[in-house]
Amino acid sequence: xxxxxxxxxxxxxxxxxxxxxxxxxxxxxxxxxxxxxxxxxxxxxxxxxxxxxxxxxxxxxxxxxxxxxxxxxxxxxxxxxxxxxxxxxxxxxxxxxxxxxxxxxxxxxxxxxxxxxxxxxxxxxxxxxxxxxxxxxxxxxxxxxxxxxxxxxxxxxxxxxxxxxxxxxxxxxxxxxxxxxxxxxxxxxxxxxxxxxxxxxxxxxxxxxxxxxxxxxxxxxxxxxxxxxxxxxxxxxxxxxxxxxxxxxxxxxxxxxxxxxxxxxxxxxxxxxxxxxxxxxxxxxxxxxxxxxxxxxxxxx
Numbered sequence: 362x363x364x365x366x367x368x369x370x371x372x373x374x375x376x377x378x379x380x381x382x383x384x385x386x387x388x389x390x391x392x393x394x395x396x397x398x399x400x401x402x403x404x405x406x407x408x409x410x411x412x413x414x415x416x417x418x419x420x421x422x423x424x425x426x427x428x429x430x431x432x433x434x435x436x437x438x439x440x441x442x443x444x445x446x447x448x449x450x451x452x453x454x455x456x457x458x459x460x461x462x463x464x465x466x467x468x469x470x471x472x473x474x475x476x477x478x479x480x481x482x483x484x485x486x487x488x489x490x491x492x493x494x495x496x497x498x499x500x501x502x503x504x505x506x507x508x509x510x511x512x513x514x515x516x517x518x519x520x521x522x523x524x525x526x527x528x529x530x531x532x533x534x535x536x537x538x539x540x541x542x543x544x545x546x547x548x549x550x551x552x553x554x555x556x557x558x559x560x561x562x563x564x565x566x567x568x569x570x571x572x573x574x575x576x577x578x579x580x581x582x583x584x585x586x587x588x589x590x591x592x593x594x595x596x597x598x599x600x601x602x603x604x605x606x607x608x609x610x611x612x613x614x615x616x617x618x619x620x621x622x623x624x625x626x627x628x629x630x631x632x633x634x635x636x637x638x639x640x641x642x643x644x645x646x647x648x649x650x651x652x653x654x655x656x657x658x659x660x661x662x
Contacts, residue, residue, distance in 0.1 A: 366393055370400060371463035373441070377470045384423040384474065385606050390629065395600065396469045398629045403462040405636055406598040410465075412482040414445055414456030416593045421472035424602040430477075432456060442467065445483040449591065458483060474602045477593035485542055486590065490648050492538040492549050493594050494557065495529075495584035499577060503623040506533045509560075509568060509581050510617055516560055519661065520654040525644040526617055530601035530609045532624050533581075534617070535594065541648035550588040552651050555658050557583035597641075600629055608632050613640040 366380035380393035399406070417431045434444050434457045443458040459465055459476060468476065480489040494513060498505050510526055513536050517524045525537045540549065554570070561568040561583055569580040587594050595601070595609045607625035610632065616622045627635065 366396075368396055368400060368466050370403075370466055371461040373463040375463050375466040375470065377466065382423065384420065384472075385604065386423060386425060387604055388606055390606050392469060392472075394629070395474065395606075396466050398600065398632070399465045399469055400462060401633055402598045402636065403465055405639065406465070406596065407459070407462065409597045410459045410476070410478060412458060412460070412484065413478045414447060414483055414486070415459055415479070415596075416477040417457065417468065417471075417473045418475040418477060418602065419472045420474050420602050424474070424604070428602065438471075439467070447483070447486050447591070454591075456483070475599045476596045477599075478596045479591070479593055480588065481542075481546070481590075487545055488542040489544075489546055489549055489588065490540050490542050492540055492553055492651075493585075493587050494536040494553065495587060495594070496533040496536065497582040497584050498533050499579045499581065501532070501624075502581075504620070505567065505581050506624065507617055507620060507622070509583070510534050510536055511614075512560060512564070512568075513556075513583075514614060516556060520556075520657045522649055522654050523644050524614075525611065525641045526614060527597055527609055527611045528607075528622060528626055529595055529624050530599070530607035530627075531595070531603065534622075534624065535609075539645045539648045541650050544651050546588060546590045549651065550585060552655055552658070553585035553588050555655075555662070557585050559658065559662055598632070601625075606630070610635065611640050616640075 366377050368375045377396050382392045420428045432454050434455050442464050443460050444455050446453050446455045480491040496506050496509050522538050527535050557570045561570050569577050571577050597611050599609045601607050606629045608627045610627040
């Protein structure tokens with residue numbers, strides 16, 4: 362077994378230890394395979410990561426072994442990796458910033474399969490530039506998620522807000538709205554709650570905003586809880602620690618309309634074919650203020 366393998370990226374040489382270690386044993390995907398995947402998607406992924414504090418989902422022994430979520434950057438991480446110190450209720454947290462491909466590969470060496478990102482940037486952590494709705498189905502009902510996503514898109518269009526959609530690699534879809542960072546997390550979350558409640562009120566048999574699982578029954582949960590300071594969401598193009606190595610993949614609304622998209626539609630083995638075009642190219646060019654949208658929502662309600 363090869364002891365180490367070197368990857369050149371961002372003007373650095375990143376040494377990946379135990380490159381033949383099977384991170385996804387049933388799929389034959391090794392640590393070196395994961396490093397190659399992240400190097401391949403880096404040009405699409407890094408614009409979604411730069412300047413954002415990350416939480417690291419680490420699986421040192423692969424998806425069948427021990428795992429943990431990590432916020433604070435370990436002391437042994439090299440000095441060239443960017444960091445930011447942000448407040449928490451009692452003290453501070455030093456978060457990692459993934460600003461280049463070398464950092465992304467170093468995270469793979471450390472057993473990080475899935476990076477989760479802030480919805481805000483480190484320079485204004487209290488003011489998000491993304492609003493997110495997590496469409497969480499009761500089971501694995503692809504049609505239920507698709508219908509909810511399209512209903513949400515149509516409502517956002519009524520409010521004159523653009524939206525983007527992505528698979529999560531887990532259970533549902535994420536719908537995102539670009540923001541101009543003028544609103545605080547509290548205001549953004551209140552708006553998201555209003556949108557979700559209005560949507561659920563029109564479809565009470567299939568949609569819900571109930572936080573308690575036992576109260577949801579078989580309805581899809583419109584989750585807006587990630588719209589808060591220091592909360593994170595899976596990063597676009599991130600690999601999930603599930604059999605098959607599914608990917609959180611940006612998709613087009615046309616693909617959702619066609620009915621062919623599910624939460625785990627894409628994996629590390631087929632993402633390279635999707636990198637030529639960027640389905641989010643136009644959506645995030647300009648962030649939007651929520652003021653006019655909030656007034657339109659109030660009028661609808």
